[in-house]
Amino acid sequence: MGARKKSARLGIIFIAVLIISGIVLMYRGNDAVILATEKKEGILTAEQIKLSFDSVGGRLIKEAVREGQEVKAGELLMEIDSTDTDLSIEKLKTQTAALDAQIKSVSGNMNVNLFKASNDEQQTFREIDSQKAAINSAKATLENAEIDYKRKKKLVADGAIAQSQLDDATMRLNVARSNLQTQEQILKRLLSGTSDSGNTDSINLPTIAQERASIKNTENDIAALVEQKKSLEVQLKELEVAKSRLKLYAPEDGKIINILQKEGEMISPNVPVILLETKRIYYDIYVSEKQAVKMHEGDEIICTTVADKKKIRGKIRLLTQAPGFADLKQSREKGQADLTAFQVRIYIDSGADVLAGQTVGTEID
Numbered sequence: 254m255g256a257r258k259k260s261a262r263l264g265i266i267f268i269a270v271l272i273i274s275g276i277v278l279m280y281r282g283n284d285a286v287i288l289a290t291e292k293k294e295g296i297l298t299a300e301q302i303k304l305s306f307d308s309v310g311g312r313l314i315k316e317a318v319r320e321g322q323e324v325k326a327g328e329l330l331m332e333i334d335s336t337d338t339d340l341s342i343e344k345l346k347t348q349t350a351a352l353d354a355q356i357k358s359v360s361g362n363m364n365v366n367l368f369k370a371s372n373d374e375q376q377t378f379r380e381i382d383s384q385k386a387a388i389n390s391a392k393a394t395l396e397n398a399e400i401d402y403k404r405k406k407k408l409v410a411d412g413a414i415a416q417s418q419l420d421d422a423t424m425r426l427n428v429a430r431s432n433l434q435t436q437e438q439i440l441k442r443l444l445s446g447t448s449d450s451g452n453t454d455s456i457n458l459p460t461i462a463q464e465r466a467s468i469k470n471t472e473n474d475i476a477a478l479v480e481q482k483k484s485l486e487v488q489l490k491e492l493e494v495a496k497s498r499l500k501l502y503a504p505e506d507g508k509i510i511n512i513l514q515k516e517g518e519m520i521s522p523n524v525p526v527i528l529l530e531t532k533r534i535y536y537d538i539y540v541s542e543k544q545a546v547k548m549h550e551g552d553e554i555i556c557t558t559v560a561d562k563k564k565i566r567g568k569i570r571l572l573t574q575a576p577g578f579a580d581l582k583q584s585r586e587k588g589q590a591d592l593t594a595f596q597v598r599i600y601i602d603s604g605a606d607v608l609a610g611q612t613v614g615t616e617i618d
Contacts, residue, residue, distance in 0.1 A: 293617055294559065295536030297601065299609035301510060303525035306333060309498045310524075316516040318527075324503045330527055333499040333520055338492055345489045352482040356475060363471045370464040377443065384440040391436045395429035402426045507531045535600045536613055539575050544617055545595035548572055554599055559612040565605040571598035 315332035318324060402422040408414045511528040514520055536556075540548070552569045575596040599615070601607060 292614055293538035293540065294612055294614040295538050297534050297536050297607060297609050297611045297613060300531045300533040302529050302531060304501060304527040304529055305523050305525045306501055306520055307498045308522050309333065309495050310520050310522040313514055313516050313518050313520050318509050320509050320512055322509045324507060324509060326503055326505045328503045329500060330503055331501040335496055335499045338496045342489065342492045345485055345492065349482060349485045352478055356478045359471060359475050363468055366468050381443050384436065384443055388436045388440060391433040395433050398426040398429040505531055532603055533600065534609055535598055538597050538615060539594045540597055540617060542593050542595060545572065548597060554615060556613045556615050558607060559614055565607060566602045567599040569597060570600050
């Protein structure tokens with residue numbers, strides 16, 4: 254009888270405890286859904302970047318790092334054989350030097366031709382001036398011969414002189430006329446195709462003009478050579494840039510997670526060769542829309558590591574609607590009905606002493 258009463262008493266106590274616990278949970282809201290909305294936890298994740306050789310490829314001749322190694326920004330990671338690029342650079346340098354020599358040679362010839370054309374022009378002007386002087390002299394001689402002929406012709410008619418003297422005057426007159434014609438023919442040849450207004454400075458010499466036109470065309474040839482040289486210089490710069498890209502450097506501090514290509518292998522352009530874990534660490538939590546409206550991108554937030562309860566600072570970088578799987582569906586406890594979840598991405602301060610993979614928690618009011 255005593256054992257039966259004792260059992261009944263224990264049953265009553267157990268039922269009472271259950272009832273009281275339910276009442277406490279109902280009024281304090283410490284059910285699973287409420288606890289999940291008050292405390293958010295996430296796994297720290299380090300951003301990873303894939304490194305590749307930018308637009309160049311070839312045989313990998315140097316693997317300067319190993320997996321798990323910590324590297325600093327600017328540290329050499331890998332190197333591709335540069336033999337072909339070096340040969341192409343030397344070839345372009347030789348072609349550029351040859352063009353330089355050709356430009357200097359053509360420019361020198363052009364200057365010589367310019368000097369020659371100027372000398373030819375001056376010499377021709379001097380010859381024209383000299384020939385004009387010769388014509389003037391021949392005209393004067395002719396005038397004197399005509400005067401002498403007329404005078405002696407009259408004297409012969411008057412019987413004052415012999416006929417032989419008139420014959421001599423006639424011969425001198427004919428010689429003077431012939432000489433004038435000869436001098437005029439010489440000047441005509443000098444002025445052939447020119448426009449002469451009587452002043453040597455205004456004479457246009459077609460031969461000299463042709464020489465200068467040819468020299469002007471040489472200037473065009475030099476300009477074409479200069480442009481060709483510029484094209485080679487651009488190609489040379491492109492090769493030098495390509496050569497600089499044959500060495501792969503760490504873009505920032507981090508840790509080598511995976512080496513995807515090994516020394517001796519052929520590397521294709523823009524194909525990932527190294528997986529680098531950066532020092533940028535973040536974690537994601539999901540909050541309700543009531544909580545989301547109180548948060549803003551850029552807000553600072555205090556986080557706590559689950560393992561050692563260390564307080565660390567973080568900053569909200571992303572606040573956006575979460576994918577459908579994170580929505581809180583059919584959760585009608587305490588009046589919550591089909592709440593839409595929002596994704597919050599929090600980046601940890603770079604100086605925080607934490608490791609990727611740790612769990613951190615955030616208290617949400």
